[in-house]
Amino acid sequence: xxxxxxxxxxxxxxxxxxxxxxxxxxxxxxxxxxxxxxxxxxxxxxxxxxxxxxxxxxxxxxxxxxxxxxxxxxxxxxxxxxxxxxxxxxxxxxxxxxxxxxxxxxxxxxxxxxxxxxxxxxxxxxxxxxxxxxxxxxxxxxxxxxxxxxxxxxxxxxxxxxxxxxxxxxxxxxxxxxxxxxxxxxxxxxxxxxxxxxxxxxxxxxxxxxxxxxxxxxxxxxxxxxxxxxxxxxxxxxxxxxxxxxxxxxxxxxxxxxxxxxxxxxxxxxxxxxxxxxxxxxxxxxxxxxxxxxxxxxxxxxxxxxxxxxxxxxxxxxxxxxxxxxxxxxxxxxxxxxxxxxxxxxxxxxxxxxxxxxxxxxxxxxxxxxxxxxxxxxxxxxxxxxxxxxxxxxxxxxxxxxxxxxxxxxxxxxxxx
Ligand code: SF4
Ligand code: SF4
Numbered sequence: 168x169x170x171x172x173x174x175x176x177x178x179x180x181x182x183x184x185x186x187x188x189x190x191x192x193x194x195x196x197x198x199x200x201x202x203x204x205x206x207x208x209x210x211x212x213x214x215x216x217x218x219x220x221x222x223x224x225x226x227x228x229x230x231x232x233x234x235x236x237x238x239x240x241x242x243x244x245x246x247x248x249x250x251x252x253x254x255x256x257x258x259x260x261x262x263x264x265x266x267x268x269x270x271x272x273x274x275x276x277x278x279x280x281x282x283x284x285x286x287x288x289x290x291x292x293x294x295x296x297x298x299x300x301x302x303x304x305x306x307x308x309x310x311x312x313x314x315x316x317x318x319x320x321x322x323x324x325x326x327x328x329x330x331x332x333x334x335x336x337x338x339x340x341x342x343x344x345x346x347x348x349x350x351x352x353x354x355x356x357x358x359x360x361x362x363x364x365x366x367x368x369x370x371x372x373x374x375x376x377x378x379x380x381x382x383x384x385x386x387x388x389x390x391x392x393x394x395x396x397x398x399x400x401x402x403x404x405x406x407x408x409x410x411x412x413x414x415x416x417x418x419x420x421x422x423x424x425x426x427x428x429x430x431x432x433x434x435x436x437x438x439x440x441x442x443x444x445x446x447x448x449x450x451x452x453x454x455x456x457x458x459x460x461x462x463x464x465x466x467x468x469x470x471x472x473x474x475x476x477x478x479x480x481x482x483x484x485x486x487x488x489x490x491x492x493x494x495x496x497x498x499x500x501x502x503x504x505x506x507x508x509x510x511x512x513x514x515x516x517x518x519x520x521x522x523x524x525x526x527x528x529x530x531x532x533x534x535x536x537x538x539x540x541x542x543x544x545x546x547x548x549x550x551x552x553x554x555x556x557x558x559x560x561x562x563x564x565x566x567x568x569x570x571x572x573x574x575x576x577x578x579x580x581x582x583x584x
Pocket of ligand 2: 447448449450453465466467520521522523524
């Protein structure tokens with residue numbers, strides 16, 4: 168590994184220049200994670216080949232409506248690899264049709280997966296990876312130590328409830344996932360993992376990040392949930408954990424080769440409304456399709472992602488996108504949806520939001536009401552982040568290496584979702 172190879176969050180492939188198109192191939196998963204925002208996971212809604220094909224035909228035959236330079240074909244669930252046979256067929260068809268149509272995406276596409284990792288080693292998944300090796304990104308979700316992972320990431324009960332909804336069991340999934348990490352890293356050495364933190368996970372943050380580093384995972388993308396789950400005092404506990412983590416990363420020299428997205432030089436500054444008014448979230452510029460053939464601005468607006476609101480559908484595979492329903496998403500920016508306290512906030516940069524959660528948490532059926540449930544957590548993160556960079560730069564100055572460090576640093580801005 169190069170010294171300073173990873174200094175801040177890695178940008179995603181063709182970030183900002185690609186269209187993200189998501190197939191919700193199944194709403195089933197082997198697990199029933201306790202924090203999962205997918206409240207309506209079920210064993211019934213699996214995408215058919217006819218639905219997938221009709222959708223692909225619609226998108227590729229309307230090239231004028233999809234002018235982005237590149238495309239990320241994203242497959243999610245539930246657990247996408249439960250439907251590896253269908254995915255393989257869809258990807259073969261996509262390649263064939265992009266070629267036949269001389270589509271501008273033929274030379275600039277990726278297949279992307281976020282998986283729980285349980286089926287990763289199977290011959291079906293492995294032969295799919297071999298076939299598409301140059302065009303794949305795969306992230307396996309592992310939450311940290313066995314204790315932390317198994318706190319939330321549990322197997323589902325063998326049978327669904329009367330409505331077909333899956334229920335959590337007591338059986339953790341850490342061992343079933345960790346056994347596939349070496350194979351995954353041998354195939355995707357620069358891959359990162361996603362970790363989600365809610366209230367009960369706070370005491371385990373430091374040991375979990377260090378554990379993931381020790382498994383050989385160089386990029387740990389970690390974030391707190393957007394939902395309003397926080398208890399009194401969580402922000403102080405969070406700050407303390409992050410400062411301990413900062414000490415461990417800097418004193419242990421991990422910062423040279425490993426990254427944790429909690430620490431970024433680009434967060435915690437005030438934002439100029441004239442210049443920094445972009446929407447954090449990509450809803451509307453993305454497109455998702457589910458098993459029923461309905462289209463969404465992001466998967467977060469499908470019914471299985473929503474606790475208290477109705478699905479927000481913007482079209483279907485037969486009639487295409489209804490521009491009138493899509494338009495509100497394209498007008499969203501920071502100012503139009505933020506309360507005054509956020510516009511005046513001195514640490515606003517990096518304080519994220521999720522349009523789907525905003526919609527779900529809002530008093531009315533609006534997407535223009537930003538949820539600020541993470542407010543105290545973001546402020547705690549900013550304080551710990553300042554501690555991290557002050558400590559790191561002090562150390563580098565003492566060692567006479569600050570200049571070398573800054574020269575090698577890439578200017579990576581926080582990404583929008
Ligand atoms: S939610 Fe809180 S921390 Fe985030 S921008 Fe608004 S006021 Fe600032
Ligand atoms: S922030 Fe939420 S709504 Fe926006 S693109 Fe991401 S998941 Fe979708």
